[in-house]
Amino acid sequence: MADISRRLGWRHLRSAPTAHVRHHRGGKLVHDGPGLSFWYRSLTAALSEVPVDDRELTMAFHARTADFQDVTVQATVTYRVGDPAVAAARLDFSVDPDTGIWRGTPLDQISTLLTEAAQQHALDTLARSPLADVLLTGVASVRERIEEGLATEPRLPATGLEVVAVRVVAIRPEPDVERALRTPAREQIQQEADRATYERRAVAVERERAIAENELASKIELARREEELVEQRGTNTRREAEESAAADAVHAEAEAARTVRLARAEAEAARQVGGARADAQAAWLRVHAEVDPATLHALGLTRLAENLPRIDSLTLSPDVLTGLLAKLGGAGGGQP
Structure with a gap:
């Protein structure tokens, strides 16, 4: 919308660069172009403001496919x-000279x-395609059909309009149909997830088996x-025992x-000692055999006296003394 100011019965218009202003006075075109700024009188001026910038038109409409x-x-x-x-000649782009607002x-x-033209071509395309094809390739086909239809639409050039671009954002079925269509895909996704889970478990079991086998x-x-x-x-123990037994052997x-040598030495010593004793005994016997019997009696008494216990006192009865004297006397009377 253009900016309009007042000065002493005059009006000053200042438009934006994206607005094309046409000023007629007395049926003649006085000003024509975008981004103009000029003075005029409101009683004699006829103003039109046509936007020349790109504009987005969003539309949403229902259609029916070949399978209804x-x-x-x-x-x-x-x-x-x-x-x-x-466009100013075919459509009412006139503005109020006092406020600058479209009439x-x-x-x-x-x-x-544009909506009716685009909708007509989209409906024609969707009516010849089943729902499955529409959901699969419908966005591209509908966009191409709308672009072709608007390019050949005779009313657009006659109105001064140009289509810059066409975008089809989405084609969606009814909610219950959409849920029904999603069910097989969800089931397949769930099956893939289950299969991945089973495979992961199988891999885990295989790894556990490998670990168990390694442990075994x-x-x-x-x-x-x-x-x-x-x-x-x-x-080693047997060898040690054998070696120990060999060492013990x-x-x-x-x-x-x-021991044998000692026994032999002891036997030899005993034999020699016995021989020496026998020789000594034989010599002793030979000596005694050659000595007078009275001498032997004296030696016997001497030995007997040596082996008798100690006698502190001796008591002789008259009978013993008489017998002893008698024996001594008999012994002395027999000698010369």
Whole structure:
């Protein structure tokens, strides 16, 4: 909307660069162009302001597919006024010379024109396609059909309009149909998730089995090594026992030899001692055999006296003394 100011019955208009202003006075075009600024009188001026910038028109409408399913189409059409003079001649872009406000609703007229044209081509395309194809490739086909239809629409050039771009945002079925269509995909996704879970569990079980096998192999190897260790210990113990037995045998043989030698030496010594004693006894007997009997009696008494216990006192009865004297006397009377 243009800025209009008042000065002493005059009006000053200042428009934006994106607004094309046309000023007629007395049926003649006085000012024509975007971004103008000029003075005028409101009683004699006829003003039109046509926006020449790109504008977005968002639309949403219902359509029916070939299999009688309702869908909602959301699209956006970008347009601009390519010929402001034609647009001002075909649509009411006149503004109040005192306020600068449009007297009509030209943008609503343009929106209605574009919406109906785009909707007509979209409906024609969707009516020939089943719902599955529409949901799969419908966005691209509907966009292309709307672009082609608006490009060949005769009313747009006649109104001075140009279509810059067409975008189809979404084509969606009814909520219950959409949920029904999502169910197989969700089931498939769930199946894939379950399969991934089972595969992960299978991998985990396989890894646990491998770990168990490794542990079992380790235990078997450890048992084998323990068996070898026990066998080696038995061999070592047996070897030690054999060596100890051999050493004991050698020691016993040495002890036996030493004992034999000692016994032989003791026997030889005993034999020699016995021989010496026998010789001495024989010599003693020979000496006694050659000695006088009286001398032997004296020696016997001497030996007897040496071996008798100590006699502190001796009591002789008359009978003993008489017998002893008698024996001594008899012995003395027999000698010469």
